[in-house]
Amino acid sequence: MNETRTKNATYQLVVRGDLDPLVVYLFDAMTMRQAADLTIMTGRIIDQAQLHGFIDRVEELGLELLSVEQLSYSMSR
Numbered sequence: 001m002n003e004t005r006t007k008n009a010t011y012q013l014v015v016r017g018d019l020d021p022l023v024v025y026l027f028d029a030m031t032m033r034q035a036a037d038l039t040i041m042t043g044r045i046i047d048q049a050q051l052h053g054f055i056d057r058v059e060e061l062g063l064e065l066l067s068v069e070q071l072s073y074s075m076s077r
Helices: 021-027 048-060
Strands: 009-016 030-035 038-045 065-073
Touching (some): 009 048, 021 030, 021 048, 038 048, 048 065
Antiparallel strands (some): 009 038, 009 065, 030 038
16 A cells, blocks of 8 residues: 555445444544445544554444445545
């Protein structure tokens, strides 16, 4: 993964099931919405470590991660 393109990028993570809104604090700076038995989290990721931390949290919660997509990135540092 290109570290430059991970910094300040907007990502969308999709998990199967309806994630309880009370756990939104575990995914700091991500917005959540439910659609058709999915939870879609979208937000700015500051670096690769934060992205991997969110993916690890999905696994720790026992959720099925369906997709991780980079929607945009900023060239600024």
